Amino acid sequence: MSNRITRRGFNGLLASGASAAILASTGRLALADERLRLIWWGNPERDKRTLAVVDLYQKANAGITVDPENYAWGDYWQKLATQAAGKNLPDVIQMDYRYIFEYARRGQLADLTPFVGKELDLADFDPNQLDSGKVDGKVYGVSMGANSMSWVYNKTVLDRIGGELPDQTKWTYDDFVAIGNDLKGKLPEGMYFVAERASQENMLQTWVRQRGKELYTDDGQLAFDVQDLEDFWAFYFMLQKTGLTPPADIMAMDTGKMEENGLIVGNTLFNFHHSNQFVAAQNLAKDEFAIVMIPNQAGGRAGQYLKPSMFLSMAANSPDPSAAAKLLNFFITDEEANDILLIERGVTGDASIRERVSEVLTDTEKKIIAYLNVVSTHVSPLPPPPPKGAGEIDRAIRPAWEAIAFGQKSVKDAAKEFYEFAKTTLARA
Amino acid sequence: MATTAYEATLAGRRLAASPGLGKRIAASWRRNRAGYLFLAPWLVGFFGLTLGPTIASLYLSFTDYDLLTPARWAGFENYDYALFRDQRLGHALSVTFHFVLWSVPLKLTVALALAMALDRSVRGVTIYRATFYLPSLLGASVAVAMLWRQIFGAEGLINQLLLLVFGFSGPSWVTHPDYALWTLVVLAIWQFGSPMIIFLAGLRQIPQELYEAAAMDGARPLRQFFRITLPLLAPVIFFNLVLQTIEAFKAFTQAFIVSGGTGGPVDSTMFYTLYLYLEAFANFRMGYASALAWLLLIIIGIFTGIAFLSSRYWVYYEDEGR
Numbered sequence: 001m002s003n004r005i006t007r008r009g010f011n012g013l014l015a016s017g018a019s020a021a022i023l024a025s026t027g028r029l030a031l032a033d034e035r036l037r038l039i040w041w042g043n044p045e046r047d048k049r050t051l052a053v054v055d056l057y058q059k060a061n062a063g064i065t066v067d068p069e070n071y072a073w074g075d076y077w078q079k080l081a082t083q084a085a086g087k088n089l090p091d092v093i094q095m096d097y098r099y100i101f102e103y104a105r106r107g108q109l110a111d112l113t114p115f116v117g118k119e120l121d122l123a124d125f126d127p128n129q130l131d132s133g134k135v136d137g138k139v140y141g142v143s144m145g146a147n148s149m150s151w152v153y154n155k156t157v158l159d160r161i162g163g164e165l166p167d168q169t170k171w172t173y174d175d176f177v178a179i180g181n182d183l184k185g186k187l188p189e190g191m192y193f194v195a196e197r198a199s200q201e202n203m204l205q206t207w208v209r210q211r212g213k214e215l216y217t218d219d220g221q222l223a224f225d226v227q228d229l230e231d232f233w234a235f236y237f238m239l240q241k242t243g244l245t246p247p248a249d250i251m252a253m254d255t256g257k258m259e260e261n262g263l264i265v266g267n268t269l270f271n272f273h274h275s276n277q278f279v280a281a282q283n284l285a286k287d288e289f290a291i292v293m294i295p296n297q298a299g300g301r302a303g304q305y306l307k308p309s310m311f312l313s314m315a316a317n318s319p320d321p322s323a324a325a326k327l328l329n330f331f332i333t334d335e336e337a338n339d340i341l342l343i344e345r346g347v348t349g350d351a352s353i354r355e356r357v358s359e360v361l362t363d364t365e366k367k368i369i370a371y372l373n374v375v376s377t378h379v380s381p382l383p384p385p386p387p388k389g390a391g392e393i394d395r396a397i398r399p400a401w402e403a404i405a406f407g408q409k410s411v412k413d414a415a416k417e418f419y420e421f422a423k424t425t426l427a428r429a
Numbered sequence: 430m431a432t433t434a435y436e437a438t439l440a441g442r443r444l445a446a447s448p449g450l451g452k453r454i455a456a457s458w459r460r461n462r463a464g465y466l467f468l469a470p471w472l473v474g475f476f477g478l479t480l481g482p483t484i485a486s487l488y489l490s491f492t493d494y495d496l497l498t499p500a501r502w503a504g505f506e507n508y509d510y511a512l513f514r515d516q517r518l519g520h521a522l523s524v525t526f527h528f529v530l531w532s533v534p535l536k537l538t539v540a541l542a543l544a545m546a547l548d549r550s551v552r553g554v555t556i557y558r559a560t561f562y563l564p565s566l567l568g569a570s571v572a573v574a575m576l577w578r579q580i581f582g583a584e585g586l587i588n589q590l591l592l593l594v595f596g597f598s599g600p601s602w603v604t605h606p607d608y609a610l611w612t613l614v615v616l617a618i619w620q621f622g623s624p625m626i627i628f629l630a631g632l633r634q635i636p637q638e639l640y641e642a643a644a645m646d647g648a649r650p651l652r653q654f655f656r657i658t659l660p661l662l663a664p665v666i667f668f669n670l671v672l673q674t675i676e677a678f679k680a681f682t683q684a685f686i687v688s689g690g691t692g693g694p695v696d697s698t699m700f701y702t703l704y705l706y707l708e709a710f711a712n713f714r715m716g717y718a719s720a721l722a723w724l725l726l727i728i729i730g731i732f733t734g735i736a737f738l739s740s741r742y743w744v745y746y747e748d749e750g751r
Contacts, residue, residue, distance in 0.1 A: 074690060078710040085496035085715075106497045248694070250583055252604030255689030392712045395691070402695040406606050 033063040034320065036327055037090035040069075041076035043258050043280040046344055053337045057330050066327065074256065077391075084108050089315035091324035092331075095141045097308055100133070101385045104140040110314040110321055112139040112328075119325035121333050122350075129349030132308040132382070141311025142332055145346020147276040148304050148375045149202055151194075151294055154269050156287035161186040168292040169378050173235065176295040180244045187269060194270040195254070195262040196245040196405070198236035199398040203272060203294075207232045209380060210300030220387030222422055230415040233404055237411055248405035258284060275368050275375075276309045276346045282364045289364075291371045293378065302380045306372075309346030347372060389429030393422045490719035500716065507720035518721070520696055521704040527610060528700065529677040529732075532617035537669055540621040544628035545658075558629070565622025574616070574686030578603050581612045603687055606697040613683050613698060624669040631665030632658070663744040671736050678729050681706065701725055 040050060047070050054066045069090060071079055077099065083089050089108060103109050116122050116139060122130060125142075133141035158165075163183050166175055180193035187193065197203040205215050208224040217223045239245045246267055254260045258277070262268030264284045273281055275291060282289050294304060312331055318324045330337055338353045343365055348354050358369065400418040403409040409417075458465075465472075490507055494500035511518055547558050567573045580586045583601035592598045602608045639657050648656065659666075681702040684692065692699030692707065705725070709718030 081496045081710070081713055102497070108497060247600075249601040249605040252694045253582060253601055255691065257689075395707075395711060398691065399693055399696050402606070402693060406695055408606070408695060 034323060035065045035067060036092065036320075036323060037067045037069065038092045038327065039071075039076075039080070039090040040094035041071050041073045042094075043277070045280040045283055046070075049340050049342075049344055052340045053331065056334075056337055056340070057327060061326075064323065072257065087317055089317060091315055091318040091320075092328050093313045093315060094144075095311040095313040097132070097311075098386050098390070100141050100311060100313065101135050102388065103313070104135040104138075108316055109140045110316045110318060110324075112142065112314060112325070115321070115325040119322055120329050124351045124353070125332075126349035126351065129308065133311045133313075141308075141313040142328065143308040143346075143349055144310050144312060144331075145276065145308075145343060145348045146306045146372065147274050147309040147346045148306055148372065148379065149206060149294055150273055150275050150278070150291045150371065150375075151270050152263060152273045152278060152281060152289050152291050153271075154263060154285075154287050155290040157188065157191070157269060158183075158290075165292065169374060171293075171295045172298050172300075173295045174298060177239070177244070180239075181242070183269070184243065188266075190267055192246045192262075192268050193244040194239065195268040195272065196236055196240060196248075196251045197272045198233055198405075199401040200272060201394040201397055204229070204232055204397065205383070206294055206303040207297070209305075209383070210297045210303035212301055214383050216384060216387055216390065218384045220389075220426060222419070222426065226415055226419040229419060230411055233401060233415055234411045236401075237404055240405060248402065251405070252402065263289065274307075274309065275371055276344065278368050278371075279344055279364055291367055293371075293375060302378050304375060305379045305382050306376060307382065343368060387426060387429070389425045392425050392429070396421060396425075486719040486722060489716050490723050492716040494715040494719075495713040496715055497713070503716060507717045508724070510717065511720055511724055517696070517699075518701075518704060521692075521699045521701045524610060524697065524699050525678065525701040528614060528617070528680065529674060532614045533670065533673045533677050535614070536618045536621050536673060537624055537666070539618055540624035540669070541628050541662075541666075543621065544625045544632055547625075548629055548632045558626075562622035562626060565620045571682060571686055574683050577612065577616050577683070578687050581608075604694050606693075606695040609688070609694060609697045613680075613687060616683050616687075617677065617680065624673060627665060627669055628662070631662050635661045660745055664746055667736070667740050667744045671733055674732055674736065675729055678702075678725065678732070701728075 038050075038054065040046070042050070050070070051068060054068050058064060058066060067090075069079075080089070080093070084103070093109075095103065095109070100109070112120060120142070122142070129143040129146065130139065133139055133143050161183060163179065163186075165171070165179070176194075184193060201215070208215060208228050211224075211228060213225075213228065214223040236245065240248065245251065246262070250267060254262060254265075258264065258280055261271055261273075261281065263271040263273075263281060272294075273291075278289070278291050296303060312328050314321065314324045314328060331341070332348070333350055333353065335353065335356060338348065338350075338357055339360065342357055342361060347369060348357070361369065396418065400414055400421075404411055404414045489500060491503060491505070492500035493503045493506070543561055547554060547561065564573075581602035582588075582604075585602075587602060588598040600608070602612050635658065639661075640653055643653050643657060679702060680700060684698045684700045684703045685706070688694075688698045688703075690707075692703045701721070702725070705718050705721040708714045708721065
């Protein structure tokens with residue numbers, strides 16, 4: 001008997017619990033009018049600035065809550081792909097040139113063209129930069145600014161040991177190596193002349209472009225020869241043997257995070273960065289940094305190009321596209337928001353914002369502007385977007401190079417094997 | 430062993446006395462309703478989060494699926510590629526075997542040695558036991574893997590010690606292809622805690638009289654160990670061996686963190702699980718990664734099966750009367 005009563009009581013308890021839960025959930029729905037999700041990759045500096053802009057937006061738009069998500073570059077694309085598979089992409093998405101075509105063509109991104117002139121105010125926007133975010137003639141991303149590749153160096157140390165650099169628009173790798181050999185003995189204990197960048201896709205890209213080639217053709221085939229790769233790796237192997245780069249096991253400690261970068265750790269004088277990363281790098285170090293162009297090969301054409309640093313895109317499945325477009329617009333055109341963002345993501349294409357922002361820039365940020373002004377007259381056209389499988393090839397460069405660096409394979413064999421691997425991967429993708 | 434026969438008889442009697450199947454199910458449902466209700470959270474978790482995805486992954490292993498576009502049926506293509514054409518998978522397998530074959534026996538040896546050292550009534554022995562168990566609580570965590578990277582790094586603790594004691598310093602152990610895997614083996618051995626606890630419990634089960642009798646017959650400690658401890662501990666060793674082998678095949682976090690998610694340098698820490706992960710979440714080959722997961726299940730199954738078959742020749746149960 002008592003058992004029965006207990007059970008009935010238990011059922012009653014369950015029922016009341018369930019109704020309470022339902023009440024609670026509807027109550028919450030009624031309270032939060034609008035939630036928007038925003039996702040980006042970056043570094044501590046970018047996170048700080050972006051979160052400040054999110055606060056600003058929420059204050060200016062009562063009833064709208066922006067849920068921010070941010071990851072490091074490597075984790076970001078895994079997270080994004082998983083969310084895309086679950087049809088759960090955030091409303092506003094930071095996008096990269098490498099992926100925008102794939103995401104747009106697979107229907108994951110919203111066509112922004114209908115919003116232009118309405119929610120999106122792009123009247124002042126540089127048409128060239130706007131074009132960089134177009135896929136098949138439609139706007140799928142608004143560029144957050146242009147950047148380019150660069151050598152960043154520790155100016156404090158270079159000045160102290162009396163090093164001097166030639167005209168950055170004309171210098172060659174021969175000059176670079178000569179300077180390195182000259183300074184080698186004067187560098188502080190544990191510091192090498194330059195970081196090994198033989199495992200970086202963008203350095204290989206610059207290398208083959210200086211030779212008038214590309215990594216990939218428009219239809220997604222390899223557009224360089226195995227000899228180019230062999231020469232590229234042979235050059236860095238020479239640097240390693242002559243002690244201009246750190247030993248292989250020291251280089252392997254750098255997994256691509258800003259905090260592990262040789263400039264920050266203090267084991268290299270020169271290192272690679274994208275120009276928009278310069279602020280973040282400088283803010284992590286005590287010494288003063290400076291930024292110059294990557295040396296050319298003797299007689300080579302311009303290898304660098306102006307790259308849209310990143311885009312803001314909108315998810316195709318956004319429940320309220322108009323609200324998402326407004327948030328996106330806030331990042332591009334709002335004056336107060338850009339007073340916070342400045343040029344951390346890149347130099348914006350919005351003329352009036354660029355003018356406003358250029359008056360309040362720090363010395364560090366002014367160096368980027370000056371650098372881009374120099375570079376923009378020494379670039380060649382934007383390469384075609386990388387094909388499917390390019391990401392996998394990119395990641396395979398590192399182990400392939402390391403086999404050379406640790407003495408397991410000859411440059412020639414490693415280059416040949418890697419070239420075959422790249423071809424198979426493109427065919428398989 | 431004795432209970433099973435008894436239970437079987439009971440079950441048989443119950444079966445013979447039973448009325449129709451439908452009624453029986455209804456009756457048992459009435460009787461066990463509350464039980465199932467209390468099980469419900471776990472059942473939901475099991476069906477929704479374990480069984481469902483497992484079945485889905487079996488289906489996906491026969492497809493081509495990149496997350497962005499719907500899965501496309503591919504038949505046995507994924508299995509065919511994995512078994513006959515994927516060279517990097519062969520390498521990942523050899524790294525994994527290397528790890529399993531070294532880490533498991535060494536870990537069990539250390540665990541047994543420490544269990545024997547701690548199997549005595551000294552003052553404060555429980556504190557020692559707890560202390561020695563600590564690494565296992567921490568070992569599989571991200572924090573310790575990151576710490577490991579520091580300790581075995583170029584200017585890490587190990588090299589500082591070498592410099593202090595021997596006057597020279599080693600390479601960056603975690604990022605050198607000759608040593609990186611060994612740092613992971615050491616990390617695995619360091620997590621000897623849970624097999625150690627199980628060994629301790631096993632040692633407690635061995636009757637003291639056996640040792641006393643052996644001592645009286647003049648058997649020295651070494652002989653006692655090989656003639657009494659090891660044979661009587663065999664079932665526990667077997668249990669630990671199977672568990673730790675499965676664990677070692679599944680190891681992921683350490684390699685992922687220590688290599689910065691790359692399996693490097695030169696793929697020297699490319700565990701099977703890490704390769705699977707990279708195929709899935711870096712190269713977006715969900716179908717292929719699912720096939721790899723099922724192949725790993727089969728591989729682990731084979732090794733466990735071998736352990737069970739071999740156990741007939743070296744594991745003795747007291748109540749077997751052999």
